[in-house]
Amino acid sequence: MLTSTDLIRVVLVDDHLMLVDSLVTRFQRDSDIEVVGTATNADDGLALILETEPDVVILDVELPGRGSFDIGEEISSRLKNTKMIFLTGYLSDIFIELALRVNAVGYLLKGEPIESLIHAIKKAARGEYCFSQSVQERLIFDHKKNRYSIQSESMLASLTSRQIEVLRHLARGKSVKEVARSMHLSEKSIDSHKYRIMHKLGIHDRVELARYSIREGLTLP
Structure with a gap:
């Protein structure tokens, strides 16, 4: 528990x-604020975070390696x-939904002033939530559960955070082998995820998968 005189230890x-x-x-x-370390990919970031145990971690949504939400689950549990x-x-x-799933307390957009991030x-x-205004407008607060949730759910909500990461890689045109290498998983595991993703979404080919990902804001056109 931080006291009023403690520095807030941050990893970026x-x-x-x-x-x-x-x-x-x-x-x-x-x-x-004290910056105790920085990293440029998910794997190095997770190792640094587990080693330093900071008060606050700032994560980009799109990181090389395992993926932000994948390591977010591990940070949250450990x-x-x-x-x-x-x-x-x-x-x-x-x-936003995936961030809330891993118990993140904040989701901020990069276009905002640095002062907003410091705040x-x-x-x-202090254990308080912090969202950009445009993010806040998409959320509802459940007073019984004392947590936020997204107001509208897409079919993507049925996917796990790892399946979302696999989907994003596949939608960019990467092969199963390339995705497996990026995520440090076996090709068999990626194939299994691909089948489950397409089954859950009712999608039958890679072109349709890419179009769906762009439409849902998972990848840029």
Whole structure:
């Protein structure tokens, strides 16, 4: 539990180096925040987070390696006191849903001022939620469960976070072998995920899969 005199220990995981450098420079000028490490991919980020056990983690939605939501699940299960904020350019219902599934307390869009992120970090460290206004408008708060949920669910909500990551890779035209290498899984596992994804979504070929992903905001056209 942080006291009023404790620094908020932050880890930043994003593969956009200029953004990372800019954020670190600004955070270093804030007397309440200490950046304990940065990483540019999901695997290195997870290792760093588990080693340093920061108060707040800032994750990009789209990271090389296992995927942000995949490591988010592990962070949530292993580090109960670490709060997660997703920082992204994607305003997508399914990404917001996945962030909430892994118990993230924040989802912010990259177009916002850095001061908004600093304010969000301080709120997250206190255990409070922090969302961009356009994200907040898509959410409803369940007072009984004391948590937020997305107002409208798409068919993607039936997929696991790992299946979403597999879908995004496949929709970009990657082969099963390439996806397996990126996610550190076997080709058999990726094939199994692909079958389940297409069955759940009622999709029968890769072209339709790519179009669906673009339509749902999972990948850019």
